[in-house]
Amino acid sequence: MDNIVEVRDLCVTFKTSEGSVYAVSNVNLDLAEGKTLALLGESGSGKSVTMKSLMRLHPPHKTQITGSIQVAGRDVLALGNRELSDMRGKDIAMVFQEPMLAFDPVFKVGDQIAEVVMRHEGCSYEAGRDRALEMMECVHIPSPRKRLDAYPHEMSGGMRQRAMIALALACRPTVLLADEPTTALDATVQIQVLLLLRELQREFGMSMIFVTHDVGVAIEVADEIAVMYGGRIVEQGPVDEVMTDPWHPYTQGLLGATVYPNMDPATRLVSIPGAPPQLYRQITECAFAPRCPHATDECHDPLPPPTQTDQRMARCIRLPEVAGALPRASV
Amino acid sequence: MFLYICRRIVYTIPIALAVAVVCFSLVHLAPGDPLSAVIPADAPAEVVERIIQAYGMDRPLPVQFFAWLGRAVQGDLGFSVATGRPVTQEIGRALGYTFVLSLAAAAIGFLFGILFGTLAAFFQGRWSDKLVTGIALFGVSVPHYWLGLLLVIIFSVQLDWLPSLGGGSGSWINRARYLVLPAITMSFIPMGIVTRTVRSTVADLLGSEFVTSLRARGLGSSRIANHVAKNAAPTVLAVMGLQFGYLLGGSILVETVFSWPGTGYLLNTAIFQRDIPLLQGIILTLSMFFVALNLLVDLLQTLFDPRVRRN
Incomplete structure (x- = not known):
């Protein structure tokens, strides 16, 4: 099977006035056609930065990106500005976390969708509006014709996110990046938007990368999962395997701290002590070691190559002995 | 609406x-x-x-x-105590001069303000930004009557290129020559303020999520500039409206320095001559200008920003 997205050894460094921030280090990702990959991790783990790198959306003069990124057969890091903007929104599109902030507040929603269609398909305004209407119907927005002329602030949160999805899908992208698309929504609306995304993915035959910090959401939408911590992927594999048999202590900690489908109702939730690492220096050892219940002295040495099988990968020096050890609270 | x-x-x-x-x-x-x-x-x-x-x-x-x-x-503001002419007639003549001066100063100030502000926002933190921000700071902090005197010394006294006193008469070109120096002097404050407003508004917008989102949609820089301009317009327009209001109010100091026969100069005369009907008339007229101008700015804002219409 061909991979539509291939990321190799991606490192993203931001230059700030306080020094460099090593936001993403040595990330490898593969996304097969028609599949969904969930990037799971807490705030600051580098998941959104990884996503934005796929479209090169970081401010160029403050960001250093190394490694290689292939999207739909194109070398993203080698593209010129023109080719890059031709690709954005057409081959690869993004749904943002907060649609209120991602829409231009002073343009009508329908016009914003039409604008993208006009840009990529060179069609007339009328044709763009027609496509916008079609897309609004596609994402099940009630009375879509009326909503075309609505401004973003005139819509509810759930409807705005649907409109955002309509905008992202307007030019039939092959890859959809969803950056925590349900985080800003009410719980009931979250499920609707998730189901909608899954439905549209099948309908359009897209591949999707889904960023989330919610284990339950990841289980719901993903085929593959990559768990990020401190700018690195610590564990990667098919979602059902990773969720039933987590190798890395961080994944175990996440599962022990969340409610997810089919869990044993007698389980108590355990939080992970401590706080995520500061990324002002390049971390070569295990970034999770200071918070890890299984940590020994060797965990503070530089990391060895990851433990790998055909389908799975994890970066922990203490594998395989710590694998599958879900934290349990004593009752 | x-x-x-x-x-x-x-x-x-x-x-x-x-x-x-x-x-x-x-x-x-x-x-x-x-x-x-x-x-x-x-x-x-x-x-x-x-x-x-x-x-x-x-x-x-x-x-x-x-x-x-x-x-x-009913349009009757009485008679000037000093000259015996109707106050409306005195004010009308002065308003014409101040209006022409304001228009010229606003055109110069707004043009350079928008230009400099946009430039600074796009090159934030780099030398061109620092240069432009410096000019803006100079524009708002320098006392403009002093600047006026300086321009008179350089361009009227030493170089003898332009006249420095009065409103001019005769042909258009001659009148325009009299306008140049006071207009440049008056343009400095609006230029500085508009530069700063445009810079901060555009810089905020460029750093905002929706501009990232516009880039993620594959839109080119001219389309993005269009979006940014429409978002920045309400703020910038409001500031420009107020600045134009200040200009229309006339500047007592600058008009006195150049003996420009506008409202500021007239106000100055009225104060010193204790010409009560004239004084009241000028203050009332200028205040009404501000009220009307604020109204106009508000209405323009609703035209650009749909969110204002909601309340």
Whole structure:
């Protein structure tokens, strides 16, 4: 099977006035056609930065990106500005976390969708509006014709996110990046938007990368999962395997701290002590070691190559002995 | 939309009334007898009485106010004590000059302000930004009468390129020559303020999520500039409107430096001559300008920003 997205050894460094921030280090990702990959991790783990790198959306003069990124057969890091903007929104599109902030507040929603269609398909305004209407119907927005002329602030949160999805899908992208698309929504609306995304993915035959910090959401939408911590992927594999048999202590900690489908109702939730690492220096050892219940002295040495099988990968020096050890609270 | 406009217009009525009260009482609260300047110290008591009656100053203040307001609404602001000409005629002539000066200064100031501000926002933190921010800071902090004098010394006295006194007469070109120096002087403050406003507004917008989102949609820089401009317009327009208002108010100092026969110069004369009807007339006219201008800016804002319309 061909991979539509291939990321190799991606490192993203931001230059700030306080020094460099090593936001993403040595990330490898593969996304097969028609599949969904969930990037799971807490705030600051580098998941959104990884996503934005796929479209090169970081401010160029403050960001250093190394490694290689292939999207739909194109070398993203080698593209010129023109080719890059031709690709954005057409081959690869993004749904943002907060649609209120991602829409231009002073343009009508329908016009914003039409604008993208006009840009990529060179069609007339009328044709763009027609496509916008079609897309609004596609994402099940009630009375879509009326909503075309609505401004973003005139819509509810759930409807705005649907409109955002309509905008992202307007030019039939092959890859959809969803950056925590349900985080800003009410719980009931979250499920609707998730189901909608899954439905549209099948309908359009897209591949999707889904960023989330919610284990339950990841289980719901993903085929593959990559768990990020401190700018690195610590564990990667098919979602059902990773969720039933987590190798890395961080994944175990996440599962022990969340409610997810089919869990044993007698389980108590355990939080992970401590706080995520500061990324002002390049971390070569295990970034999770200071918070890890299984940590020994060797965990503070530089990391060895990851433990790998055909389908799975994890970066922990203490594998395989710590694998599958879900934290349990004593009752 | 139509209702909104009507409501905004109705809102200005109490404001205008309050302004009228303030500018009437301001003049009467000031110490000194308004007529002492025109009545000779040795005038017989009955003559003094007659003059006071002629100006209606023997009646109670509220009566004077309503009488004055009633006439003002009909466009009659009385006669200047100093020249004996109708106040409206004096103000009308001065307004013309100030308007021309304001227009020229606004054109220069806004053009460079928008240009510099946009430049600074796009090259934030780099040398061009620092240079432009420096110019803007200079523009708002330098005393402009001093700047005016400096320009006179350089361009009128030493180089002898441009005239420095008066409003000019005769041909268009000759009048324009008289306009150049005061217009440049007056343009510095709006230029500085507009630069700073545009810079901060555009910089905020460029760093905002929706511009990232626009780039993620594959839109080119000209389309993005279009989005940014429409978002920045309400803020920038409001500031430009107010600045134009200040310009229309005339500058007592700059107009005096250049002897430009506008409202500022007239106001200056009226104050020194204690010419009460003229003074009241000028203050009222200028205040009404501000009220009207604010209304206009509000209405323009609703045109650009749909969110304002909601409330």
